[in-house]
Amino acid sequence: MLNRRQFIQRSAVCSSLFLVGCRRMPQQSPYRIFSPEEAGCLIALCEQIIPADDAPGATEAGVIYYIDATVARYFPDTKDRYHNGIASLQAHCQAAHGQSFEALSPTLRTEVVERMETGSLPPEHWETISPQAFLTMVIRHTMQGFYGPPRHGGNRNYASYRMLKLDFPLVVGQNRYSHG
């Protein structure tokens, strides 16, 4: 058995080892690939893509958890596209408005996303990924997280199925696959 002190020491050793080669993880994060700051930005962007009204939006449906889990597990190649895209968006918002994306007013956030889509943002902060490519990726994953099945982390409490008046879980019959 480890005592508390040993435990902290060992986990410190482990985590510092773990940090080697890791791009950024300044503080503890409930996410697998995003820092809390990155997540804050991405949550605000996803909420622009599917905003809450009388039905939940992307935030309440847990879209961030879908993106975090599936990028980590299925699309590790897109990790850097996320890190870079978020950094570019934040750099633009800081330069143009002196604030991070999530701190902007809702109308300003919508305007920024509109300009990402039309490619009319100043190009200087987007060297590694274009705003259109980044937005297209986030839209695709947000739709998957919001409208796909909850087992991958999004669509919490079947938010989108409720909105579309789909019964859930689907009533099915007896599973009779008994081979092999």
Add this chain to the structure above:
Amino acid sequence: MDKQQHVQAIVVGAGAGGGVAAKVLATAGMQTVLFERGGWPVYDAHINDELISQRMQVLDSAFGPDWKKHPRVYVGPDGSRTTIHAGDGSYNHVAACVGSGTVSYGAMAWRFMQEDFRLKSIYGEVEGSTLDDWPISYDDLEPYYEQAEWEVGVAGNDSLNPFAPPRRRPHPMPAFEYNRDGRYLADVCQRMGLHPFPIPMLRNSVPYNGRAACIRNRTCCGYACPVDAKNGTQNTVIPVAMATGRCEVRTGCVVAELLTDDAGRVAGVRYFDPEGRAQTQTADVVVVAGSATETARLLLNSRSRLHPNGLGNNHDCVGRNLQGHAYTGASGLFDWDILDLTGPGATMAICDYNHHNPGIVGGGLLANEFYMLPYAFSQSRPWGEARWGKAHKDYQRQNYYRLGRLLGPIQEMPMWDARVTVDPAVKDHWGIPVVALSGSRHPRDFEHCRFLSARAEEILRQAGAVRTWRHTGDTPPASFYGPSGGQHQAGTCRMGNRPETSVTDAWCRVHEVENLFIADGSVLVTNGGFNPVLTIMALAYRTAEYIAKHFR
């Protein structure tokens, strides 16, 4: 390398054609080994997960293949080579498990029409295409269509379809009832002088063969059936083959190469067992049924002194004429709920446009479509609609039950350069060279799609759709480039009477190899204006019966 006990027959691939072939050989008394690279399908492994369903494959392919272990290469129009996995649209795969596509298919059970076997005679040469007649006619295949319908199980009723080819025996099960959009669109078609009828389906409309009747699940196409009421080879012919005691199904086994002897006959196969160990299995006769892409790959990977370019490939025909189906038609938004989600979605079809259309070679059926789940629906918009934001969400909410669609697989013009080769560099998990896909579709295909989609749009307008748009395959983001293939892949080892232009003879025996047969979509000369699976099954019945007669 371990060597297994010699058997009479090997079948490679436990999908549509391979499952049927194994059943015929085993029941005829032949000791048979059926190889399948995937495993037995398990309903619980995928439940109703849209994102891994065999139609969407966003995160994974519920019924295989493994994305990491089975890469392919896509060759772009500029010659660039990209390594791709099965989730990529250009990968062009069906599935990889016992039953393959027949576990998760939409289960439309079409017989090709008499004309479909004689396209060149009826329509003449098409410049730039290898369009040809089949070496057999509809009449040659008719008894085997019947056998497939009765043994695998089809619900249908041709009496309402004046274009249906002649049959001696009715379908074994009554046709399914229309769902709401099917009933409504059928009425509209009838008023327009067209001839709607219920789609024949490889599903149980009544209990059949010891399994339950269909419960009209909305998640059908792309999924396995939760009550096992969808008939694939995995729950019909393959269990029958196993029950004879003469068919061993070897799952998780990847066949790497066909082995030949000094006389140029096929002697057996080299394969990797589930532990990754190389093994050999010898047999008197080998039947390859790995699907049009994988069968071509296996032949091309089987080089020897007498077959330096791959088995059956002395005339450079293997892998060519790869075809599939452009799915074309139209969508229409209604101002009332036209969908009731009574599965599987597709229930009604017309064959008025399959043949004898002015200026068109062949044609295709039109049918109402399989349902889309919410994510697929979020990706389905007329060009120019909002891609995000409140407008996108409102569209989703307002129209989920209001989208009527009429689509169909249209006859394609086969292309010599649309082909499967094996990649010189990229290898799969077992070190076997992988499929490389190259070439493009015939320009006439797009003309044909414009024709059929205009007919579909006309019907939706007559039905009162408030907004319609067409799917012609040549509007953004779809592209002209890339070969056709996909889930309806066919043609890569076409049958014919001349070894210079075909790979197998009229019995689906490889011209150059007396004891090697092909029993999957590869042998189709042309792919019809119909989904191909019943034709693949019927041909496999015919081929295997011939083998049993001559090799038992």
